[in-house]
Amino acid sequence: MNASPTKLETLAIDGGMPVRETLLPYGRQSVSEEDIQAVVEVLRSDWLTTGPKVGEFEERFAAWVGAKYGISFSSGTAALHAAAFAAGLGPGDEGITTPMTFCATANCVLYQGAQPVFADVSADTLNLDPGEVAKQLSPRTKAILAVDYAGHPADLDALLALTRQRGIPLIEDACHALGANYRGTRVGGIADMTVFSFHPVKHLTTGEGGMVTTNDAKLAETLRRFRNHGISSEARQRQASGQWYYEMVLLGFNYRLTDVACALGLSQLTRLTENVARRREIAARYAAAFREVPQLIPPSVRADASPAWHLYPIRIDSAKLTVDRGQIFRALRAENIGVNVHYIPVHLHPYYRNLGHRAGECPVAEAAYERLISLPMFHGMTDADVGDVVRAVNKVISSYAK
Ligand SMILES: *Cc1c(COP(=O)(O)O)cnc(C)c1O
Numbered sequence: 001m002n003a004s005p006t007k008l009e010t011l012a013i014d015g016g017m018p019v020r021e022t023l024l025p026y027g028r029q030s031v032s033e034e035d036i037q038a039v040v041e042v043l044r045s046d047w048l049t050t051g052p053k054v055g056e057f058e059e060r061f062a063a064w065v066g067a068k069y070g071i072s073f074s075s076g077t078a079a080l081h082a083a084a085f086a087a088g089l090g091p092g093d094e095g096i097t098t099p100m101t102f103c104a105t106a107n108c109v110l111y112q113g114a115q116p117v118f119a120d121v122s123a124d125t126l127n128l129d130p131g132e133v134a135k136q137l138s139p140r141t142k143a144i145l146a147v148d149y150a151g152h153p154a155d156l157d158a159l160l161a162l163t164r165q166r167g168i169p170l171i172e173d174a175c176h177a178l179g180a181n182y183r184g185t186r187v188g189g190i191a192d193m194t195v196f197s198f199h200p201v202k203h204l205t206t207g208e209g210g211m212v213t214t215n216d217a218k219l220a221e222t223l224r225r226f227r228n229h230g231i232s233s234e235a236r237q238r239q240a241s242g243q244w245y246y247e248m249v250l251l252g253f254n255y256r257l258t259d260v261a262c263a264l265g266l267s268q269l270t271r272l273t274e275n276v277a278r279r280r281e282i283a284a285r286y287a288a289a290f291r292e293v294p295q296l297i298p299p300s301v302r303a304d305a306s307p308a309w310h311l312y313p314i315r316i317d318s319a320k321l322t323v324d325r326g327q328i329f330r331a332l333r334a335e336n337i338g339v340n341v342h343y344i345p346v347h348l349h350p351y352y353r354n355l356g357h358r359a360g361e362c363p364v365a366e367a368a369y370e371r372l373i374s375l376p377m378f379h380g381m382t383d384a385d386v387g388d389v390v391r392a393v394n395k396v397i398s399s400y401a402k
Contacts, residue, residue, distance in 0.1 A: 065188025
């Protein structure tokens with residue numbers, strides 16, 4: 001398929017040959033033989049859950065992101081729930097968050113019986129606009145929950161200035177941003193609590209899994225208890241010291257991550273640096289390829305940030321195209337490029353509309369949503385995969401260009 005750029009190829013959606021024979025997903029895990037061996041070893045050991053691998057993974061992970069404490073959870077969502085609990089959110093309180101995220105970021109505020117309040121995003125990064133957050137602050141505000149959209153760190157210093165003034169915590173949902181740098185520092189030890197996910201599409205996977213990192217010993221203790229029914233000691237410690245007595249001191253959950261999962265996490269952690277570097281390489285190739293395509297707006301990167309690129313969301317300039325985002329999306333899927341859309345603004349979901357939220361609350365996020373398409377982005381992509389995406393995007397865009 002080496003047609004000259006001037007000759008339009010027939011789009012797959014119109015019956016032409018697709019750029020790829022098989023679907024390239026938007027995200028995918030990489031699991032090595034070493035990963036498999038590490039898991040098998042744990043399966044032969046004494047501890048399948050909350051054994052030695054849990055603490056080892058937490059320590060190494062926290063050290064990697066530059067935080068004092070890491071507390072693992074059974075998912076990123078469980079980790080967010082724990083962070084909302086540790087922040088002290090409860091009935092009558094408000095947590096300010098972004099609509100440009102997976103619904104779990106806002107849901108964790110509801111889990112605590114508090115109200116999520118949506119502040120609009122900045123048009124460049126689609127991260128929380130601190131000026132908009134300031135407008136939403138009220139005496140009820142108990143936490144700000146920022147998201148590092150697509151892997152680009154939120155405006156953390158500006159948000160911390162708001163939370164410090166009021167003595168409330170900043171929770172950073174960094175599920176997209178493992179390995180991202182903000183003003184020269186890796187995210188993980190900057191906000192009061194930073195939340196990560198180990199879902200297979202993320203930078204590091206444990207199947208399901210999550211982590212909260214913090215530098216605050218008190219928050220760390222609360223988080224640790226919350227994930228284990230609110231019990232103040234662990235079964236393994238009691239077994240080691242020959243004790244049976246324990247105390248339940250708060251209402252927690254069973255949100256523990258298993259030793260099996262942590263062994264996988266530990267093994268994956270050894271390749272994290274190179275995986276983040278590979279994602280940056282792919283982002284640079286996309287940026288170079290699309291620089292001269294006037295119908296596309298690639299994601300912008302601020303001077304003080306180095307994103308970790310969980311996603312590569314482009315925006316289409318509909319004024320320069322004969323079709324809408326939906327048609328571009330379908331045409332790319334027909335070329336076997338597994339594009340996606342991140343995100344439907346959270347406040348527009350039926351559940352949130354039933355709570356009283358409405359279109360128009362966050363106009364910048366809502367307008368961006370209409371134009372967004374996420375291109376495949378995962379560290380296991382080959383150069384040929386990246387080339388297929390570039391070719392398919394150019395093919396589709398040029399045939400619908402005005
Ligand atoms: C993946 C993700 C989550 C949820 O993580 P799970 O591990 O799937 O529960 C939360 N927030 C954001 C922004 C995510 O991308």
